[in-house]
Amino acid sequence: MLGSGLLDSLSVMSLVHYIEQETNVAVPAEDVTIEHFVSLAAIEAYLARRGAR
């Protein structure tokens, strides 16, 4: 997603907001990193570690 230019910094923030609302997992600013958001699989793995159901 990041590599494809699909997301700019503003839509990243909207995505984070959406994820927080949908999963009830708080995503602190320092966790919004390339490793955690480079792909859907990465986001899923990150959320699983954070205990999202």
Next chain:
Amino acid sequence: MQAHPIVAHDPDLVEMDLAYVLYTSGSTGTPKGVMHSHRSALAFARVAADTYGFTGDDRMSNHAPLHFDLSTMDYFSSALAGATTVIIPDAHTRLPASYATLIETERLTVLYAVPLALTHLLLHGALEKRDLSSVRWVLFGGEPFPTHHLRALMAALPGARFSNVYGPTEVNGVTSWIVPPLAAGEDAPIPIGQPYANVETRIVDAADQAVADGEPGELLVRTPTMMRGYWGRPDLDARALWSRPVFGHLSDTYHRTGDLVRRRADGMLEFHGRKDRQVKARGYRIELDEVEVVMGAHASVESAAAFAVPDEDGSVHVEGAVTVRAGHTLTLAALREHLAAALPRYAIPEPLELLDAMPRTSTGKIDRRALARRRETAPRHKDST
């Protein structure tokens, strides 16, 4: 002793020749190719390296796209000073927490970016988790830095000095302002500063006569950092390059920046918007940049745009959009009331819109043309007034 290496050179190439062409969208929409010479590029590389004292120990952030003239400092000044330039991948610019980590691990000493990128770094970079003590300069340019964000970033990076870098692509950089401590609550726009030593500035009225002290006018500059002209557009050269006697019968060339500035009593120049952002709406002259300044002066407004939208009758009217500061609430009624206190009725944008985010150009500036296009194609709504 070693013999000097023999370097092959082109005997017909001199420093006044073309080095590169930067395409700028300008304010009117048709891209213009700005032709810079080896001389103008090198002159700016020198003035930036001298002003900020770059050395071989510096490590500079480099994230402007190549077509954006911020990149010339990142590439040329760093090479001149023997500094390292660290190309910031796009993904880091989009994810400020990763960018902040990169600043820490790469021990960057100079950050140079558009205010929007620095604002994202401030708001979403989790800066308090990082050791950013390597940073000694934060340079910004391209558009005004909202003062409250600048003050907050200065507080977050107490070891760094900050400078506003101003100059249209046609002349690289021509003024700078080293930011002093900013008092809390002082939200007035910051100045663009004073000209570099080898730059002459003139502030003129519509008849090219010098304005009275403290009056706003168009900024003309004479500088070795100036372009040769526009690629294939002698018509634009004729408008943008202004020849004037400087001594005896000798003339020299000034660039008409199209920017309106005012010289403060302390000699610092203030930016007052673009000259060509004046529109005539239903017979009234309106400075769109002045309207934006008033919109942006509301305590809850994060960013503001005023733009002209064509009417069916061939005239234009002024519309506006704002984004709201985090943690603030703003109603259109409150904003209208604020505008009515400072602007004549014909200059108040209508409709006004609250947006979640401003559309931005590839260089991070507010894309007013996209806003206007969006309105032009929006379904016509009945005017309620």
